[in-house]
Amino acid sequence: MHQDPGPVDLSGIAALRSVLRRRGFRRLWLVLAGASFGDWIGLLATALFAQAQFENTAAKGAAFGSTIAVRLLPALILGPIAGVVADRFDRRYTMVIVDLLRFVIYGSIPLVPLLGGSPTLTVTWALVATVIGESITLIWIPAKEAAVPNLIPKSQIEVSNQLTLVTTYGITPILAALMLAALTAGLEQSGASLPAWAQPVQIALYINALSRLATAIVVFFGIREIGGKSEERKKVAAEQSMGRQFLDGWKFIGQTPMVRGLVLGIFGAFAAGGVVIGAAPTYAKSLGAGEAAFSLLFGVIFMGLALGIGLGPMIVKDLSRRRWFGMSIVLASGAVMFLGLAFHLSIALVGALLVGAGAGMAFLAGTTLLYGEIEDALRGRVFAVVQIGVRTVLLLAIAGAGILVGLGSSRRVEFGPVGFDVSSTRILLLVAGAIGIWVGIGSFRQMDDKPGVPVLPDLIGSLRGRPLSPPESFTRSGVFVVFEGGEGAGKSTQVTRLADTLKTEGRDVVVTREPGATDIGARIRALVLDKTEAPSARAEALLYAADRAHHVATVVRPALSRGAVVISDRYVDSSLAYQGAGRTLPVQEISWLSAWATGGLKPDLVVLLDVDPGVGLTRVDDRGEGTDRLESESRAFHERVRYAFLDLAASDPKRYLVLDAARPVDEIAEAVTARLAGLLTADAKASETA
Numbered sequence: 083m084h085q086d087p088g089p090v091d092l093s094g095i096a097a098l099r100s101v102l103r104r105r106g107f108r109r110l111w112l113v114l115a116g117a118s119f120g121d122w123i124g125l126l127a128t129a130l131f132a133q134a135q136f137e138n139t140a141a142k143g144a145a146f147g148s149t150i151a152v153r154l155l156p157a158l159i160l161g162p163i164a165g166v167v168a169d170r171f172d173r174r175y176t177m178v179i180v181d182l183l184r185f186v187i188y189g190s191i192p193l194v195p196l197l198g199g200s201p202t203l204t205v206t207w208a209l210v211a212t213v214i215g216e217s218i219t220l221i222w223i224p225a226k227e228a229a230v231p232n233l234i235p236k237s238q239i240e241v242s243n244q245l246t247l248v249t250t251y252g253i254t255p256i257l258a259a260l261m262l263a264a265l266t267a268g269l270e271q272s273g274a275s276l277p278a279w280a281q282p283v284q285i286a287l288y289i290n291a292l293s294r295l296a297t298a299i300v301v302f303f304g305i306r307e308i309g310g311k312s313e314e315r316k317k318v319a320a321e322q323s324m325g326r327q328f329l330d331g332w333k334f335i336g337q338t339p340m341v342r343g344l345v346l347g348i349f350g351a352f353a354a355g356g357v358v359i360g361a362a363p364t365y366a367k368s369l370g371a372g373e374a375a376f377s378l379l380f381g382v383i384f385m386g387l388a389l390g391i392g393l394g395p396m397i398v399k400d401l402s403r404r405r406w407f408g409m410s411i412v413l414a415s416g417a418v419m420f421l422g423l424a425f426h427l428s429i430a431l432v433g434a435l436l437v438g439a440g441a442g443m444a445f446l447a448g449t450t451l452l453y454g455e456i457e458d459a460l461r462g463r464v465f466a467v468v469q470i471g472v473r474t475v476l477l478l479a480i481a482g483a484g485i486l487v488g489l490g491s492s493r494r495v496e497f498g499p500v501g502f503d504v505s506s507t508r509i510l511l512l513v514a515g516a517i518g519i520w521v522g523i524g525s526f527r528q529m530d531d532k533p534g535v536p537v538l539p540d541l542i543g544s545l546r547g548r549p550l551s552p553p554e555s556f557t558r559s560g561v562f563v564v565f566e567g568g569e570g571a572g573k574s575t576q577v578t579r580l581a582d583t584l585k586t587e588g589r590d591v592v593v594t595r596e597p598g599a600t601d602i603g604a605r606i607r608a609l610v611l612d613k614t615e616a617p618s619a620r621a622e623a624l625l626y627a628a629d630r631a632h633h634v635a636t637v638v639r640p641a642l643s644r645g646a647v648v649i650s651d652r653y654v655d656s657s658l659a660y661q662g663a664g665r666t667l668p669v670q671e672i673s674w675l676s677a678w679a680t681g682g683l684k685p686d687l688v689v690l691l692d693v694d695p696g697v698g699l700t701r702v703d704d705r706g707e708g709t710d711r712l713e714s715e716s717r718a719f720h721e722r723v724r725y726a727f728l729d730l731a732a733s734d735p736k737r738y739l740v741l742d743a744a745r746p747v748d749e750i751a752e753a754v755t756a757r758l759a760g761l762l763t764a765d766a767k768a769s770e771t772a
């Protein structure tokens with residue numbers, strides 16, 4: 083299979099251009115556009131064609147409705163084996179054979195009346211042909227979906243999905259409707275009378291059939307690279323029967339939390355969407371905004387969908403796609419609840435826009451995850467399950483919502499003197515939204531790839547282009563204590579005292595510091611504290627971060643892994659206070675940089691020795707060793723540093739012990755030992771139970 087690394091960090095138009103430069107994908111996209119155009123024009127034309135066979139209004143309505151409804155049925159009949167076919171057989175041949183069959187089947191629909199068929203026979207054949215065509219389409223789709231990731235690198239899957247989704251649900255339905263309208267209007271205006279076989283609807287049906295022939299030719303001659311099978315697929319096909327492959331597909335979905343969460347989320351999102359569609363006509367009426375409200379709401383949902391798909395990745399930037407998926411479902415479902423509470427059209431339109439945007443983002447994130455994270459050998463079956471499930475859930479939700487809304491109309495509820503109207507439509511929207519939120523949270527939990535990373539700061543960080551990193555996993559049985567504070571606060575003095583106390587208790591103690599605990603760190607320390615040449619503020623921040631990264635990787639983590647008590651003179655807070663508050667660099671950026679450098683390693687306890695800079699700097703002077711570059715900073719600089727330390731401690735009191743550094747050395751040492759005793763006991767208990 084063709085798979086090259088390709089560029090990684092492109093976005094927007096550049097990414098789009100880059101993905102379209104790949105010949106195989108470009109051709110597949112054209113195939114998809116052609117097929118999708120054919121689908122839409124076929125859907126409209128078959129329905130209109132069937133309708134045109136009758137004079138009676140009721141019969142017209144039934145013919146129109148049933149040709150659309152039968153499109154959903156095949157999913158239930160043929161869907162289960164479609165995925166196995168896509169995974170078992172050559173995907174190129176599968177697509178070509180299906181397209182040739184569809185060419186013949188769709189092409190036959192307009193021929194029946196020309197060959198003398200009665201209206202009933204014509205409509206019956208249109209229905210049968212639609213069922214057969216749709217059934218084999220269920221094999222074509224998973225084959226196509228499973229082939230896409232083999233044509234483009236993983237980094238470009240999202241942008242390729244944006245392109246295909248916008249093409250399928252945005253551009254081609256509009257083009258199809260416009261073409262049909264243009265054919266009809268053109269004919270009416272010209273006054274020309276065309277033969278029975280060349281009426282606009284017939285022409286549209288021929289176009290649908292020909293689009294299949296065209297796609298078969300392009301796939302066969304133009305995208306040879308999707309043919310053949312990976313070694314894994316060959317092996318599975320040789321070793322397993324179709325039945326076994328079918329069962330394995332379901333087992334994989336049921337037993338893989340990521341896929342389970344994804345499938346559950348997609349179904350939940352479509353169920354919520356189905357409820358909105360089913361309840362929409364009654365809901366639009368309840369807004370009292372006239373007939374147009376219904377179309378307006380629908381238009382806005384689609385606008386939101388396009389915005390979510392088109393702009394979503396640019397907004398969330400590097401947010402984990404697994405997290406984005408769950409969050410988007412929660413957004414869409416929250417918006418459904420919001421719709422249930424909106425009592426004015428303008429507010430409802432905001433809700434509708436958010437429903438669309440959330441659904442669009444969930445759709446994009448979901449398909450990207452399916453493409454990128456599921457092995458080639460299983461992809462067809464997973465796509466087939468999604469496809470069948472989505473159709474079934476959508477159908478049930480639309481029908482169920484329609485029935486429920488019809489059952490209970492608006493009722494006036496009186497509580498003593500207070501009374502208000504409760505409509506079943508709104509209750510339904512509220513319940514559907516709440517269930518959707520529950521499903522969204524459920525799939526978020528199942529799929530979360532950053533457990534332990536707080537959700538909101540991660541989202542905010544991602545919107546700013548700096549997502550939080552998950553802590554690097556390692557077995558940590560030791561305790562990590564850090565001393566922080568301004569110049570001359572007495573950190574070194576207390577570090578030594580604590581280490582001595584713990585050593586007399588027979589503990590494994592590692593005393594360390596930042597910057598300068600390693601050979602590389604010592605060189606960085608000399609560089610950064612040297613008064614002869616000052617690095618720029620950002621360079622200074624990076625130098626401290628480099629020292630920290632090396633320090634954590636080579637000293638702190640190994641010691642914690644073997645169960646030692648690590649006592650460090652300064653750590654991350656010094657960067658937040660000195661480079662953040664002191665140098666006035668954005669604290670969030672320093673925080674992100676430090677989290678990246680340390681792999682998210684946080685201390686168990688931070689002892690903050692709070693000192694007035696005047697006192698601390700006098701102590702430093704009294705040492706008679708001169709001052710380094712940072713100690714020589716202004717009084718205002720050191721004041722900012724002091725208050726930044728205090729703010730950090732206040733934001734996480736459980737992790738900090740703040741002590742007045744003006745107290746006698748012994749008193750401070752006792753307070754530290756007392757606080758640490760609790761931590762060491764808890765740690766010992768945890769190791770015993772482990």
Ligand SMILES: Nc1ncnc2c1ncn2[C@@H]1O[C@H](COP(=O)(O)OP(=O)(O)OP(=O)(O)O)[C@@H](O)[C@H]1O
Nearest residue numbers: 568569570571572573574575701743744745746747
């Ligand atoms: N609680 C205290 N009361 C009075 N003097 C103290 C106290 N603690 C430490 N000192 C003295 O203050 C000076 C600075 O102490 P120390 O070197 O421990 O501070 P530090 O915070 O590590 O300094 P630096 O910021 O330079 O690393 C030393 O001479 C030390 O003896």
Ligand SMILES: Cc1cn([C@H]2C[C@H](O)[C@@H](COP(=O)(O)O)O2)c(=O)[nH]c1=O
Nearest residue numbers: 596597626652653656657660661712713
């Ligand atoms: C870790 C760290 C330190 N600094 C500053 C703070 C001090 O002025 C010196 C370190 O020397 P000391 O022996 O601890 O007094 O460097 C900083 O600005 N940013 C940091 O991340």
